[in-house]
Amino acid sequence: MEGFFLEYGNLLLRWLHVIAAIAWIGESIYFVMLDLSLHAPKGEHSKRLGVYGEMWAVHGGGFYHNQKYLTNPAELPNDLHWSFWKAYTTWLSGFGLFMLLYLLKADIYLVNPASPWEWARNMSGTEAGILAVLFLVVGYNVYSRLCRIISPTVNHDGWLSVAVGVMMVLVAWLTTQIFPGRAAFLITGALMATCMSASVFFWIIPGQRRMVKALKAGEKPNPLDGAWGKQRSVHNTYFTLPVIFLMLSNHYSFTYSNEYAWVIMSLFIFAGAVIRQYFVLRHTGKNDLRYPAAGVIMLALIGWIAAPSPATPVAGLASGAPAQAAVTIEQVHGIIAARCTECHSVKPTQPGFAAAPAGIMLDTTAETLQHAAQIKLVVGNQYMPLANLTKMTDEERAVIAAWSGQ
Ligand code: HEC
Incomplete structure (x- = not known):
């Protein structure tokens, strides 16, 4: 149950994080655009007030007239908008x-x-x-x-x-x-x-x-x-x-x-x-x-x-036969079952894992086939098994590298 609540907390925090970041970065991008799009004020009134630059925009069914002052606005209202909470x-x-x-x-x-x-x-x-x-x-x-x-x-x-x-x-x-x-x-x-x-x-x-x-x-x-x-x-x-x-x-x-x-x-x-x-x-x-x-x-x-380098041939495979054809799905799934399904399963047995990480389950040969490309990538670059907790050997990695993925 603890694992589930951590996972749910993760989802809620991530939701908040992405929304806040979109709002913050969106505002930052908007103000950079505004600052760089300013033109010298045209109206006499604005010039007299000391406006540094202005921009007209149309958005949301109305017209906006932004004016920028440097350090000299004639008066500052009390309801000044500040940007910091998003950051x-x-x-x-x-x-x-x-x-x-x-x-x-x-x-x-x-x-x-x-x-x-x-x-x-x-x-x-x-x-x-x-x-x-x-x-x-x-x-x-x-x-x-x-x-x-x-x-x-x-x-x-x-x-x-x-x-x-x-x-x-x-x-x-x-x-x-x-x-x-x-x-x-x-x-x-x-x-x-x-x-x-x-x-x-x-x-x-x-x-x-x-x-x-x-x-x-x-x-x-x-x-x-x-x-x-x-x-x-x-x-x-x-x-x-x-x-x-x-x-x-x-x-x-x-x-x-x-x-x-x-x-x-x-x-x-x-x-x-x-x-x-x-x-x-x-x-x-x-x-x-x-x-x-x-x-x-x-x-x-x-x-x-x-880009991953081309698969290196597996030592010890029958000589003469093309290396890739020699590796069977049963051979590969045997390795997966020993090294991956502790975590990547409907019911992970690794402590702290309530559900299959990244939504990837590898309980059956069909699932192994379905994720073939990803499996070859993460085993090849040694990202998986995570921290090599399940102690995968280099020979096993070579077998997966030589597997055609079909
Ligand atoms: C100790 C637990 C554990 C073991 C063992 C493990 N994994 Fe993972 N795996 C994870 C976790 C946690 C993630 C999610 C990490 C992430 O979001 O990148 C993950 C993510 C993945 C992904 C998605 C990676 C991506 O880039 O999105 C693939 C594919 C994968 N594992 C394959 C495997 C294979 C194949 C094995 C066995 C050789 C394996 N894993 C063994 C914990 C494990």
Whole structure:
């Protein structure tokens, strides 16, 4: 029963998380579009009021006339709309999911028995859980330090972007060495998302509060408060597509169960950023196709790196006969029954599993055949059996690799 409630809690939290993230990122994309679509005000009245830019739009059966002021609106109403709950809800629900899915079973999901580092292989579940959380806390602090040291008055934002890019490649490499691939992708995505939400919490909102306070007191706000907020907000714009990719990658084991998972992860982060850059520029009327072209090249490169290599012939099979024809479904299903059905069954016997994970049941040969392609993929890239709990041998993997899947 406990397993069922965890599973149901997972579904509800995920629902909340995805909705909050859509609302937050949707708003972020909308405001970037708005900011870059502003034109100098045309009306005399607006000019006199000091309007910086305006945009007309038609939507939902009506016309909208947005006007942006920098730090000098003549008066501020009390019912000012603030944006922060969407960011906080996304982070909190995401962290809740991380606790439920990874921290509760940290010994299976966060300890990497194949890590090249002995200390990482020998970590307990608790230690791995603490280390994962430290990645988020320390990672955000390093990012924030970089902003403060490299571009303190928003004067070297180009160099800052380079430094943040290098930092993300380093994080991608470190996490894939320490944690299992799936967790490494998630932790890197969660770190980027933590930088985004923490920037809203520690920089963007406090800066805006100081600006509002100064305006209400009839003083001139410090323009750096606006500039620092904008700097973080610009980073958030380029983080959105990579973060969404890293969250989705969890369902595609070919991305992270790969020797070069850190290269794949880095390429996805940069591909997301350049594709976003194309849309950012488009709002200003530019149509620079070099950005999506660079993105497409990176995505093609990922496909090339991630594609499984052709099956290696199985040693010990009757010589002369084509290897694939030699492996029978009975042989394969025998291996599956021994190594997979503890978890992938109508009634899993592995403790903590209330239902077949990922909805995949492998009790019968028909089911094994139905999932042939997926089975070959996850066994080939060593993602399954999970943490090799059921101790599958290399010979068994070779048999499955040589199986034609029919
Ligand atoms: C200890 C439990 C356990 C064992 C043993 C196990 N699995 Fe899994 N399997 C899981 C879990 C948990 C997931 C869901 C993880 C996820 O969402 O990626 C999963 C997911 C999968 C998926 C879907 C992966 C995807 O990319 O969506 C396939 C296919 C799969 N397992 C096949 C197998 C095969 C084949 C074996 C035996 C060689 C096996 N599993 C053994 C726990 C197990």
